[in-house]
Amino acid sequence: MNEIYTLKINGTEHQVKDAWVGESLLYVLRERLGLPGAKGACEQGECGSCTVFLDGSAVCSCLVLAASATESDIATVEGLQPDGSLTDVQQAFIDEGAVQCGFCTPGLVMAVHHLLDENPSPSELEVKEALSGNICRCTGYGRIFAAVDKVIADRNK
Amino acid sequence: MTVHIPHSLEEALELLDKDNSAALLSGGTDFMVEVNFNHRRPENVISLKQVNELSTWTIDSKKQHIFIGSGVTHHELETGTIAQYLPALAQASRTVGSPQIRAAGTIGGNLGTCSPAGDTLPVLSAMNATVHLASAHQSRSISFDEFMVGPKRSNRQPNEIITGVSVAVPNGWQGYAKVGVRNAMVISVASACLQVHNGEVSIALGSVGPTVIRCREAEKWANSLGAHPLSVSSDDAKHFGELVGSESRPIDDHRSTASYRRHAVGILATRLLQRSSQ
Numbered sequence: 001m002n003e004i005y006t007l008k009i010n011g012t013e014h015q016v017k018d019a020w021v022g023e024s025l026l027y028v029l030r031e032r033l034g035l036p037g038a039k040g041a042c043e044q045g046e047c048g049s050c051t052v053f054l055d056g057s058a059v060c061s062c063l064v065l066a067a068s069a070t071e072s073d074i075a076t077v078e079g080l081q082p083d084g085s086l087t088d089v090q091q092a093f094i095d096e097g098a099v100q101c102g103f104c105t106p107g108l109v110m111a112v113h114h115l116l117d118e119n120p121s122p123s124e125l126e127v128k129e130a131l132s133g134n135i136c137r138c139t140g141y142g143r144i145f146a147a148v149d150k151v152i153a154d155r156n157k
Numbered sequence: 158m159t160v161h162i163p164h165s166l167e168e169a170l171e172l173l174d175k176d177n178s179a180a181l182l183s184g185g186t187d188f189m190v191e192v193n194f195n196h197r198r199p200e201n202v203i204s205l206k207q208v209n210e211l212s213t214w215t216i217d218s219k220k221q222h223i224f225i226g227s228g229v230t231h232h233e234l235e236t237g238t239i240a241q242y243l244p245a246l247a248q249a250s251r252t253v254g255s256p257q258i259r260a261a262g263t264i265g266g267n268l269g270t271c272s273p274a275g276d277t278l279p280v281l282s283a284m285n286a287t288v289h290l291a292s293a294h295q296s297r298s299i300s301f302d303e304f305m306v307g308p309k310r311s312n313r314q315p316n317e318i319i320t321g322v323s324v325a326v327p328n329g330w331q332g333y334a335k336v337g338v339r340n341a342m343v344i345s346v347a348s349a350c351l352q353v354h355n356g357e358v359s360i361a362l363g364s365v366g367p368t369v370i371r372c373r374e375a376e377k378w379a380n381s382l383g384a385h386p387l388s389v390s391s392d393d394a395k396h397f398g399e400l401v402g403s404e405s406r407p408i409d410d411h412r413s414t415a416s417y418r419r420h421a422v423g424i425l426a427t428r429l430l431q432r433s434s435q
Binding site: 003020021022044045046048051057058059060062063065070071129130132134135 | 258
C-alpha cells in the first residue's frame with residue numbers, strides 16, 4: 001500500500017508521494033527527493049557512506065525506514081551549508097588530499113562534523129573510533145585523519 | 158505495507174493485538190537489512206521509536222537494581238551514566254557495529270533478534286537478567302535463560318512487546334571480551350562475560366552455541382576456590398578456561414571453525430577470571 005508522508009529534511013518539509021512505504025531513508029533521499037549527497041553502497045550499515053543526522057544522531061540512512069521518520073529532524077550533507085559553500089571539514093578534506101574517488105566523502109564529512117560537535121578535542125583513538133563505521137577504499141585513512149587534525153587545529157586557534 | 162507510529166506502549170500493544178504478524182521496529186539495524194535485501198516484506202510495521210516510555214533506564218534509590226527500557230540504544234549503554242554501574246554491558250555495547258549502528262540499535266532489538274552473536278546477550282545472561290514482556294492482555298517477566306530458546310528464537314509470543322530488562326547492579330567486578338577479525342564493525346566469533354556478585358562468579362558465552370551458554374560447571378568449580386575476588390593462580394585460570402571451552406557448543410560456519418571458537422572462548426574466560434582477581 002502506498003501513502004503520502006512528510007519528512008523534515010534540513011529544516012524543510014518534503015512530501016513523499018506514490019512511494020512504497022518500505023523504502024529506506026537513503027532511497028527516498030536519493031530517488032524520491034533529489035538529495036543524492038548520501039551515497040548508497042552496502043545497504044546494510046557496514047560502510048557509512050549514507051550517514052545522515054536523525055534527531056542529532058549520526059546514523060546510516062539505509063537502515064532508517066523513511067516512513068517511520070516522519071516525526072524526526074533529518075539533516076543531510078546538503079544541509080551543512082545551505083548556500084553551497086564548503087564547511088571547514090570539507091575544505092580540509094580538499095586541502096589534505098583526503099578525497100580520491102569521493103564516494104565515501106559525504107558520509108565521512110557527516111561523521112567528522114558529528115564527532116567534532118560532540119567532542120571538539122578528540123584523541124587519536126577517539127577519532128579512529130568515531131570514523132570506524134565509514135569505509136574508504138582509496139586513501140588508506142592517513143589523509144582523512146590529517147584532514148580531521150587540521151580542522152581541530154584550526155578550530156582551536 | 159503500512160507503518161504505524163504509536164506514541165504509547167498501550168497504543169503499540171493494541172496495534173499488535175490486532176495483527177500479531179506485524180513487524181516490531183526499533184533501531185532498524187537488523188530489520189532494514191532484511192527489507193533492503195527483499196528477505197522480508199511485512200504487511201504491517203509498528204515503529205516503537207516514538208514510545209518514550211521504552212527509551213529510558215532507571216535505577217533505584219539504593220543503586221542496587223536497574224531497569225533498562227527496550228528502546229535504550231547501545232550508544233546510551235556505552236556512554237551514559239549507566240556505564241559506571243554496568244561496565245560489561247558498556248564494553249559489549251561498544252563492540253556493536255559502528256557509532257552509527259550504536260546510535261540506532263537498541264538492547265530490545267538485540268533481545269528481539271536473539272542472535273547467538275548478539276553482543277549484549279552474554280552480559281544479560283551472566284547478570285541473571287529478567288526480561289519483561291507485555292501484551293494487550295497481560296505482562297510477564299522471565300529470566301534471560303528462559304527467554305532465549307535457540308538461534309534467533311525467543312520465548313516472546315507474537316502478541317508481545319519486550320518492554321525492558323532488569324538487573325541487579327553487581328557489587329564485584331564484571332567484564333566482557335570478544336574475538337573478531339577486526340576491532341570495529343565486526344560480528345563476534347566468540348565472546349564471554351564474567352561477573353562477580355556477592356562473591357560468586359558467573360560466566361556466559363556468545364557465538365559458541367545455538368543460544369548464549371551459561372557455564373554452570375566452570376562456575377561451580379571457580380566458586381569452590383573460595384569467595385571472590387581472590388587471587389587466582391595462572392594454573393587455576395587456565396583450568397577455568399578449559400572448563401569453559403568444554404561447555405561451549407560451537408559449530409563451523411562462514412565466520413570461524415568450531416575448534417578455533419572453543420579454543421578462543423577458553424582463552425577469553427581465562428583472561429576474564431584473571432582480570433576479575435587483579
